[in-house]
Amino acid sequence: MASVKKRDRLEVIHDILRIISEKNNSIKPTPLLRYSNLSSQRFQEYVLELTEKDLIREVLDKKERKYFTLTDKGFRYLEKYKTIRGFISEFEL
Amino acid sequence: MISVPLAITEMVYSLIIILLCLVIYKKTQEIYGLTKYKGIYYFRNAFLFFALAYFFRFLFLMFRFSWSTFDVRMLQGFMWPLNLVVMGYFGTLAILSLTLSTVWKRLKNPYLSAWMHLVSLVVALLALITLSTQVLLFAHGALIVVTLVLVHRARDRKRKFSNVFLIYLLLFVFWLINLLVLSPRSILFIETKLVVYLLSIILFVVVVQRVRKWLR
Numbered sequence: 001m002a003s004v005k006k007r008d009r010l011e012v013i014h015d016i017l018r019i020i021s022e023k024n025n026s027i028k029p030t031p032l033l034r035y036s037n038l039s040s041q042r043f044q045e046y047v048l049e050l051t052e053k054d055l056i057r058e059v060l061d062k063k064e065r066k067y068f069t070l071t072d073k074g075f076r077y078l079e080k081y082k083t084i085r086g087f088i089s090e091f092e093l
Numbered sequence: 094m095i096s097v098p099l100a101i102t103e104m105v106y107s108l109i110i111i112l113l114c115l116v117i118y119k120k121t122q123e124i125y126g127l128t129k130y131k132g133i134y135y136f137r138n139a140f141l142f143f144a145l146a147y148f149f150r151f152l153f154l155m156f157r158f159s160w161s162t163f164d165v166r167m168l169q170g171f172m173w174p175l176n177l178v179v180m181g182y183f184g185t186l187a188i189l190s191l192t193l194s195t196v197w198k199r200l201k202n203p204y205l206s207a208w209m210h211l212v213s214l215v216v217a218l219l220a221l222i223t224l225s226t227q228v229l230l231f232a233h234g235a236l237i238v239v240t241l242v243l244v245h246r247a248r249d250r251k252r253k254f255s256n257v258f259l260i261y262l263l264l265f266v267f268w269l270i271n272l273l274v275l276s277p278r279s280i281l282f283i284e285t286k287l288v289v290y291l292l293s294i295i296l297f298v299v300v301v302q303r304v305r306k307w308l309r
Contacts, residue, residue, distance in 0.1 A: 010128060053129065077127045084124050087307040092195050092257050093132025 010088075012038065013055070014081050016046060017074050020056060026067045050074075099283065100158045106290045107151035113297040114144035120301075120308045131197050139190035140300075142183045143268075149180035150271060174224055181220035181229045184268060185213035185236060191261055192240040196247040212236070226275040233272060237265045260300060267293040 007015070019035045020027050027035075033043045047068070050056045055074040059067050070078075087093075121137040124130075153176040189209040197205060216236070220229045241262065270289050274281055281289070 010130065013128075055127075073127065076123075080124060080127060083307050084128060084130075087121075087124060087304075088130070088132060090257075090303055090307060091132075091136055092255065093130070093136055 010081075010084065012036070012046060013050065014078070016050065017055060017070060017078050020068055020070050021075070021078055025069050026059075028065065028067055032068055100155065102287070102290070103151060103154050106294070107147050109294050110147045110297055111144045111151075113294070113301050114140040114147070116301055117304050118144070120304050124308065132194050135190045135194035135197060139187050139194060142187035142190055143264075146180055146183040146187050146268070147271070149176050149183060150275065152176045153180060153275060174221060177224065177226065177229065178217045178221045181232070182213045182217035184229075184233055184272070185216040186210070188233065188236055188240060188265060188268070189213065191264065192244055195257070195261070196244055199247040226272060230269060230272040230276065234269055237269065241265075260296065263296050264300075267296060 016032070016036050019032060023031075029047075033040065036043060036046075038046065047056070051058065053073070054071050055077055056068050057071055059069055061067060117140040118137050121133055125133045125137060153173070156172050156176060186209060189212060193200070193205055193209065202208070216229070216232050219232055244258070267289065270281075271293070274286060274289075
């Protein structure tokens with residue numbers, strides 16, 4: 001059986017942002033939780049962290065349903081992810 | 094006693110090193126803002142602290158130059174110890190920050206930054222009590238040996254020695270040589286100093302180039 005490498009924090013954040021981006025920058029919490037492959041508690045922690053860091057924001061539609069969208073900073077994170085990874089690897093940070 | 098050409102050399106050298114350190118700090122600003130990644134935090138702070146340490150080292154030399162040339166005795170009582178202490182503090186922070194940037198994941202201690210400042214304060218206090226560049230040199234030398242042993246033990250077995258490790262080691266060694274130059278009984282000739290300064294600049298340029306490779 002192939003071993004599954006545990007994702008680090010940067011990778012989990014990247015995955016969450018990528019999922020939102022791939023869903024036309026609008027996704028409800030439940031599918032995002034499912035696709036992100038996290039426990040409910042960890043998911044809440046990440047959502048709180050990403051909101052505080054202004055990488056994602058919560059929006060409500062006309063029927064008061066909650067959606068997540070990326071902020072400009074969130075798109076920038078996705079854009080820069082490979083660079084960030086490369087930099088961290090270059091200096092063994 | 095420092096001659097005018099040597100003072101100009103020191104100024105140009107210090108300015109180049111400070112500028113290179115600030116380039117590294119500035120270049121890493123965006124990726125740190127996006128990620129708040131601790132490794133990047135320690136890495137960029139190390140170069141900010143190096144910039145400050147080299148700045149106060151330069152001031153230290155310039156005050157010595159002022160006394161010997163203009164006999165400004167009133168500065169001796171205040172500015173000289175102040176520069177030594179501040180240089181000791183930022184130099185220690187730079188050494189510890191650069192070390193932590195590579196091992197922070199393995200040291201599961203939430204108070205790493207607090208410890209870093211505490212150790213730096215102790216070293217600065219030691220410099221204040223003794224008012225000796227040699228004591229500071231020995232303190233930083235001992236600190237570097239201890240941190241390198243810790244890094245060696247904390248790192249992955251496969252990656253015990255790498256280019257980055259070598260660069261960091263050289264940054265520390267050149268910092269120690271820079272402190273050695275401050276000693277009143279410095280044994281370094283002017284030619285040796287120039288070679289050391291040139292190599293030191295090349296080392297910082299190598300780091301800047303590696304940073305620029307990813308963060309243009």
